[in-house]
Amino acid sequence: AAVTLVFALSAGALAQGPRLFSREWYAQFSGAYSRPVQPFRIVGNIYYVGAENIASYLIATTQGHILLDSGTAEMHDAIVGGIEALGYKPSDVRILLASHAHFDHIEGHALMQRRTGAQVMAMGGDAEALETGHDTSALGAMGWEPVRVSRRLKDGDTVTLGGTTLRAIHVPGHTQGATIWMTTVDDGGRRYNVAFFTTTTPNPGVPLVDNPRHKTVVDDTRRTFRTLKAEREPDIVLVGHPQDMFARTVERMRSGERPHPLLN
DSSP: OHHHHHHHHHHHHHHSSSOTTSHHHHHHHHTGGGOBOOOEEEETTEEEOOBSSSOOEEEEEBTEEEEEOOOOGGGHHHHHHHHHHTTOOGGGEEEEEOSOOSHHHHTTHHHHHHHHOOEEEEETTHHHHHHHTOOOSSSOOOOOOOOOOSEEEOTTOEEEETTEEEEEEEOTTSSTTOEEEEEEEEETTEEEEEEEOOOOSOOTTSOOTTOSSOTTHHHHHHHHHHHHHTSOOOSEEEOSSOHHHHHHHHHHHHTTOSSOTTBO
């Protein structure tokens, strides 16, 4: 039930505000949502290097780093600066992942790939969207600069670097290749199961019946919820639009409060 609530809140966040596809709707993503914030450690080797309301997560390892979501193009310089502020080298980003292929989460992929030489890995369905630069989800929003995908993933695949392993769960609905990433981290003598969640439901206001881009969106979304019911509840959930979540917890995370303020 708690997991389902998170999905509902994530989807609902995009339903609020200006009319879908209006100039004001797009402007909030490149504007207020993309405003820089100071980077910080969340738990273990997981850091936040994203913006005010669009996430980008750095998973740091001794053999290089994984970046999950590159955000908007406007966020690129701040993400790079945030990695440096944490004491890491952007050039050590080896793998670039995505939660889902919507412009506000992957528009910066091509910029980051050129800057770091990282391998882009993506779930089937979203991999094609990344390479064509077109939003193939039911939403059909603006596109982005295409980027080559080095590895196409399928449900259950793992990505490992420097002793950290992330498991991909294919949860189509919001996009055709939407992905929840699961991992475990050690922190202060405790082991945490961490989920990087993606929105799992289609955007409100888009046609779901005979959608020209995602014809199976309704069945895919139903299957996604069946998949999630079989998953173990994580200890910590990290989302793509974290402003509301961080408003209550960011200073507590910065201070290293334990028990962890994001514990379910």
